[in-house]
Amino acid sequence: MKSFRNRLLVTILGWLGMLLAGLFTVIGQLFPMYAESGGQTRVWLILGLLFAAAMLFSAIIGHRIIKIHSLPIENVTETALELVKGNYRARAYEYSTGGTVQLSSTINVLARNLQEITATRETEQERLKTLIENMGSALIMIDRQGTVSLVNKTFLDEFSLSDQVTENKFYKEIDIPPVVEKFIDHVFMTETSARDQVSFDERLSTKHLDLYGAPVIGKHERWLGIVIVAHDISALKRLEQVRKDFVANVSHELKTPVTSIKGFTETLLDGAYKDTPSLLAFLEIIQKESNRLEMLIKDLLDLSRVEKADFQVEAKPTDMKKVIERAEELVRPRLEEKSIRLETELASVIVQGDANRLIQVMTNLLVNAITYSASETTIRVDLSQQQSEAVVHVKDQGIGIEASEIDRLFERFYRVDRARSRNSGGTGLGLSIVKHLLEAHQGRVEVESAVGVGTTFTIYLPLAK
Ligand SMILES: Nc1ncnc2c1ncn2[C@@H]1O[C@H](COP(=O)(O)OP(=O)(O)O)[C@@H](O)[C@H]1O
Ligand SMILES: [Mg+2]
Structure with a gap:
């Protein structure tokens, strides 16, 4: 339809050209007649006017043709340049005239695809970022040159680095405990994964970390750097210590009365039973220690009962x-x-x-x-x-x-x-x-x-x- 219109335009132009040529010929033939009648100047004037009219006419037509054909190209070029700059929202006008409409629509499809791809990538990046920030463990990624390429907030908090710029720094320049740095060194040098538990003093308490390190392998088995994940297990360690202390305490508390009962019984058996006052005194001690043992066991049983998570009283x-x-x-x-x-x-x-x-x-x-x-x-x-x-x-x-x-x-x-x-x-x-x-x-x-x-x-x- 559009190419038909263009062709029609060209044909009309051809006709007009022929018409003008004919007009010139006729005037040319009339020329001697006019010359004789002494109207030479007027003939030149008419010729000039006709020529000017023809020029003006062809200029207007030419301008229209150029406009129809070059504007869309300009617009498409502009759009393409915008796309190059990264503005994937740019779109070309899809003119209904001219042969460039396919070009415009193709550029628009390209732009739409690019926009979709970018949006998907952004969503994925956002998800990954959220995951890394909220994974609950500290994470640091170090590239082949030993430069920190990524750290999450947990990492910064864990090592109190929050107000320091750590990214793009050499990893040995950041202020982390020597035991952690040693672990990073090991993974970095050997390029193999490793796991370890380290502890270090921080302010007034001891901090325990579970460290995991692994090499980052890209395409074609290329080594890209390492990633280290640190998990704070101080609370677990504390619980473990409480449990150990408890067992030690129970053993100690039980041992004291038992030792005493055993000692006095042995003394009695060795002959002290013959002396009535000692016999009575010792038996009293044995009774007191047995009561203490009984009380301890009763309290322990009570405590283990009330400490159970599902313990309920009949209120x-x-x-x-x-x-x-x-x-x-x-x-x-x-x-x-x-x-x-x-x-x-x-x-x-x-x-x-x-x-x-x-x-x-x-x-x-x-x-x-x-x-x-x-x-x-x-x-x-x-x-x-x-x-x-x-x-x-x-x-x-x-x-x-x-x-x-x-x-x-x-x-x-x-x-x-x-x-x-x-x-x-x-x-x-x-x-x-x-x-x-x-x-x-x-x-x-x-x-x-x-x-x-x-x-x-x-x-x-x-x-x-
Ligand atoms: N009324 C109190 N006055 C002073 N110290 C107390 C009092 N009640 C408890 N305590 C302290 O708290 C500790 C723990 O109490 P408790 O758990 O009942 O153990 P205990 O078997 O030693 O009494 C006691 O050893 C004691 O040092
Ligand atoms: Mg008490």
Whole structure:
């Protein structure tokens, strides 16, 4: 259709050309006639005018043809240049005239394809970046020259490099612990993958890292550099240490009474049984140590039960006043033994809880108050209701606890003064059990203390529903 129109245009032009040529011939033949009649000047004028008209006409036609044919080419060139610059949104006009329409549409298809490819690549890059940033492990990539080509935020945070420019730096120039650098050296030199665990001191604590390094292999088995992934396992190591300490503590706590029982039994068997006073004294010690063993095993079993993730108490409406009174009865002999007065001010408060477990909590706190107080002192127990909670204070006038020790008080086997506390007959597990039991009740415990003045343990419990 369009090529037909062009051809028509050319044909019309041809016709016009022929017409003009004819006109010139006719005028040429008329010339002598005019010359005779003395109109030579007028003939030249007409000829000039006709010539000018022909020129103007062909100029206009020429301009139109050039416009139709060259504009689209210019436009396509411009579009192509934009594409070269990376502006894949550029499009050429798809003119309905001229033979360049196919060129324009092809360029547009090309541009659209490029735009799609770029968009896909950008999405993929974005995904990869998000993955690298949020993988939870520190990552660093080093190229063949030893230059850092990529680090993620975790890496910068892990080694406190956040405010340093690390990319494009030689890896030995960045400020990382020597053990980590040594590991990177190893992977870089050997070009093989490796795994290791390292630890180094950081500020006041020791940091443990699990390191994995591997060579980056590109096309045609070409070695492009290395990648190192570091995972912070300090928390795991701490847990492992707690477990090891626990086993060591349990063994130690069990060993002491067993050694003592064994020693005294052997002495008795060796002949000491013949002497009645020694016999009685030794049997008393054996009994005391056996009780301690029994208590320790009971506490350990209790603790392992309440520490289980799925441990639940049978919570039902419970009169907290009765709980405290029951605990008081249980510790009465100890109070009398040390002549310690117990003052109470108990409101009637019904909590949501397991009576036996709550008696256990209260006895533990009372026994501690008695144990760590001098004779002839006073212990105060208050029970009240504050907003939606039951609050119990157990206040003694005992030896008190150093502020720095308070955070560790609820750890298993933790004792402020090891020797003294052990002689006091406790297991070091009481407060751990208290804490877990209260947590199982959706309650909590707080401590306030002053050395030489006294200690107040406060427990909070939810009210009955
Ligand atoms: N009322 C208190 N006054 C002073 N120190 C206390 C008191 N209660 C607990 N402690 C300290 O907390 C440590 C841990 O208590 P606990 O877990 O009950 O173990 P223990 O078996 O030694 O009593 C005790 O060894 C003691 O040092
Ligand atoms: Mg105790």
